[in-house]
Amino acid sequence: MNKRVIIIILDSLGVGYMEDASDYHPLDVGANTFYHILDTVPSLNIPNLEKLGINKILHHPKLKNVDHIASYGVLNLMHQGADSFEGHNEIMGTKPKKTYLAPFAEHINHVKLALEDQGYKVNIPNSDLPYLLVNDLVVVADNIETDYGQIYNVSAPLDYIPFDEVLKIGRCVRHHVKVNRVIVLGGENVTPEHLQRSVERREDGLVGVNSPKSNVYKQGYQVRHLGFGISPEKQLPTLAKNGGMEVSLIGKMQDIIYCKGANRFPGVDTEQVMKDIIQEMDRVKKGVIAATVQETDLAGHAQNPVRYANRIEMVDQYLPEILRKMTDQDLLMISADHGNDPTIGHNQHTREKTYLLAYHKKLSPANIGERKTLSDIAATSADYLGLRNTENGSSFLHLMQKGKEETD
Numbered sequence: 001m002n003k004r005v006i007i008i009i010l011d012s013l014g015v016g017y018m019e020d021a022s023d024y025h026p027l028d029v030g031a032n033t034f035y036h037i038l039d040t041v042p043s044l045n046i047p048n049l050e051k052l053g054i055n056k057i058l059h060h061p062k063l064k065n066v067d068h069i070a071s072y073g074v075l076n077l078m079h080q081g082a083d084s085f086e087g088h089n090e091i092m093g094t095k096p097k098k099t100y101l102a103p104f105a106e107h108i109n110h111v112k113l114a115l116e117d118q119g120y121k122v123n124i125p126n127s128d129l130p131y132l133l134v135n136d137l138v139v140v141a142d143n144i145e146t147d148y149g150q151i152y153n154v155s156a157p158l159d160y161i162p163f164d165e166v167l168k169i170g171r172c173v174r175h176h177v178k179v180n181r182v183i184v185l186g187g188e189n190v191t192p193e194h195l196q197r198s199v200e201r202r203e204d205g206l207v208g209v210n211s212p213k214s215n216v217y218k219q220g221y222q223v224r225h226l227g228f229g230i231s232p233e234k235q236l237p238t239l240a241k242n243g244g245m246e247v248s249l250i251g252k253m254q255d256i257i258y259c260k261g262a263n264r265f266p267g268v269d270t271e272q273v274m275k276d277i278i279q280e281m282d283r284v285k286k287g288v289i290a291a292t293v294q295e296t297d298l299a300g301h302a303q304n305p306v307r308y309a310n311r312i313e314m315v316d317q318y319l320p321e322i323l324r325k326m327t328d329q330d331l332l333m334i335s336a337d338h339g340n341d342p343t344i345g346h347n348q349h350t351r352e353k354t355y356l357l358a359y360h361k362k363l364s365p366a367n368i369g370e371r372k373t374l375s376d377i378a379a380t381s382a383d384y385l386g387l388r389n390t391e392n393g394s395s396f397l398h399l400m401q402k403g404k405e406e407t408d
Helices: 033-040 047-052 084-091 108-117 163-175 192-197 236-242 252-256 270-283 295-301 305-325 376-385 397-407
Strands: 004-010 014-017 071-075 132-134 138-142 151-157 181-187 199-201 207-209 222-227 246-251 263-265 287-293 330-335 352-359 367-371
Touching: 004 084, 004 270, 004 305, 004 376, 014 033, 033 305, 047 305, 047 352, 084 181, 084 222, 084 252, 108 132, 108 163, 138 163, 151 163, 151 192, 151 207, 163 181, 163 222, 192 199, 222 252, 236 246, 236 287, 236 376, 246 252, 246 270, 252 287, 263 270, 270 287, 270 305, 287 376, 295 305, 330 376, 352 367, 352 376, 367 397, 376 397
Parallel strands: 004 287, 004 330, 071 367, 151 181, 246 263, 246 287
Antiparallel strands: 014 352, 071 352, 132 138, 138 151, 138 207, 181 222, 199 207, 330 352
């Protein structure tokens, strides 16, 4: 049988702060990204998500309680904090590892020496804003868009240096630090001077490039995430590929998830991401199609609920065509990786549970409850496709099948 799993992640579309938020993220207490966007933008129109059953989770008075067609539930984050890289790898079946947290200032001299040993010219241009400038082009500093001390960025103007060379610098940094992630990124039509002018200090003291302000996302954007403790061979995409299936990774998903031999479709634009999903549904006969809509998260960082709502609506508008193209052998899952409540009062990710909608034409909707980890998406997908178990997660396929039995 030509079974397929289609996974769509709306980056940062959380549905309520986790119980441990007061311990890890006290500023996130009260966060509920999806609910608060509906509060703030009452014109938000999402009839297809309503049809799937989103209000079985949100219970928002603005939404209709229609007869829903999808199974539904809520997923907790197993990873620390609220991070896209950790979240995506957890979604694909990785058990989160405890990582070392430290601002880049603690490692700046060590990393500077390591890069100089590799022959790079390295300096600290501004002692008041401690970051490294490599070969007068590349900025190595904290990531100021996520949790304190979790991520370092290696940012570059790609009109002046090839991305492969930036990646070499990033790998050297990765080798000498133990934080969760090193992100290597760059864009075209960005000058070295503008990149450096985009370096700023966050309220908690972190120093780094304000990536949206630097314009790296606007033209020729390239990125590679260098993680800590990730085993691709135990994740859904590689298990599927090794099982003789096709794997297509779309949008931010292909930035983060490594799978040798996967079809990759980079892109940030939401409409293009949705079109790529539909294109791959026409082409892929058996396997995994996994995509991430990133512009929702960018709207959260910009604290712009109207823009956020617009991106959710665009996804909703493409859902009828996706549902129409689904065969009786397809399993569709729609979820998120954390929260980013644009109304909470800060512009960082929020530690929130995520919703889950799971639809199969031959299975009746079921309440799959509150789950311990995002990895249940991968575990269920692997179960459905007849693959080996992922490293982490528990399948809820039996709950969906039970729903069918109860209506037969």
